[in-house]
Amino acid sequence: MKLLPPDNVEQAIEAIDSDGFAVLESAISEAEAAELADLVLSSPARVEGVSGYEFAICLLNHEQRFLKLAMHPTVLELARHLLGGRTEEAPNAFAWPTEDQVRVGSVDGLIAHPGSDPGWWHMDSPMGQLNQSRPLPDFPILVNTIWALTPFEERTGATRLVPGSQHKRHLPPATRDALENQVHCCAPPGSVLVVPNTVWHAAGSNGSEQPRVGVACNYQPWWVGRLTMDIFPIDREVWEKLPADAQALTKHQLEWNTDFQGEVKDHD
Numbered sequence: 001m002k003l004l005p006p007d008n009v010e011q012a013i014e015a016i017d018s019d020g021f022a023v024l025e026s027a028i029s030e031a032e033a034a035e036l037a038d039l040v041l042s043s044p045a046r047v048e049g050v051s052g053y054e055f056a057i058c059l060l061n062h063e064q065r066f067l068k069l070a071m072h073p074t075v076l077e078l079a080r081h082l083l084g085g086r087t088e089e090a091p092n093a094f095a096w097p098t099e100d101q102v103r104v105g106s107v108d109g110l111i112a113h114p115g116s117d118p119g120w121w122h123m124d125s126p127m128g129q130l131n132q133s134r135p136l137p138d139f140p141i142l143v144n145t146i147w148a149l150t151p152f153e154e155r156t157g158a159t160r161l162v163p164g165s166q167h168k169r170h171l172p173p174a175t176r177d178a179l180e181n182q183v184h185c186c187a188p189p190g191s192v193l194v195v196p197n198t199v200w201h202a203a204g205s206n207g208s209e210q211p212r213v214g215v216a217c218n219y220q221p222w223w224v225g226r227l228t229m230d231i232f233p234i235d236r237e238v239w240e241k242l243p244a245d246a247q248a249l250t251k252h253q254l255e256w257n258t259d260f261q262g263e264v265k266d267h268d
Contacts, residue, residue, distance in 0.1 A: 020164060020165060023187050043062045106232070150210065156210075160203070233256040
């Protein structure tokens, strides 16, 4: 898998157009990645995935330092490129304000403990909730970014992807087994995978002795609300302390209905 410079938007767009995803190497330093990995592991609110896998939900409620990931300039530019809409008005169509076209959906920790099971192949929401009797959209409704805070290697459970699967327009088979042509997103700490929700992907199995830690920051267009029960909103008292540009990216979460939610456990 080719690793790209963290500030070359054009190369990243070319990779996404070709393979469906891009990996930006060393978008933050390894020292910063290690510090954020410790913060993920200390985050109290967790949602369980497959055996040995946990999500540390809504990290911004735990520590504002995760804003550095959610607001990385190259990542934001790619999200706006992939999700942004009309910017100029027409006689028969209005334009949404440029600065308000993309919103942050969630900032969650991804923890694959030693011996974790592999994840199920999937496409990120809402693809799985759409009518499967029709072709799925060929444009993303969500863009996910997965930050490697510890080494992402095949043996540690690096994310698996199928290049070119963005053109299939249907869900992958309901399996955790290896798929033909799959690749592992192997990257050093501080790197980030940018993957629209049109691409087949799955977590790997961690065969190492240390937890594999990542952070998923996903982005959505202005017209999408809360996508799943396991996406949780930012707390208002936290939001009020954010910088103005971060408030603009997360303000929609203050109005989310939280009656529709998954099971959260406190981590000791």
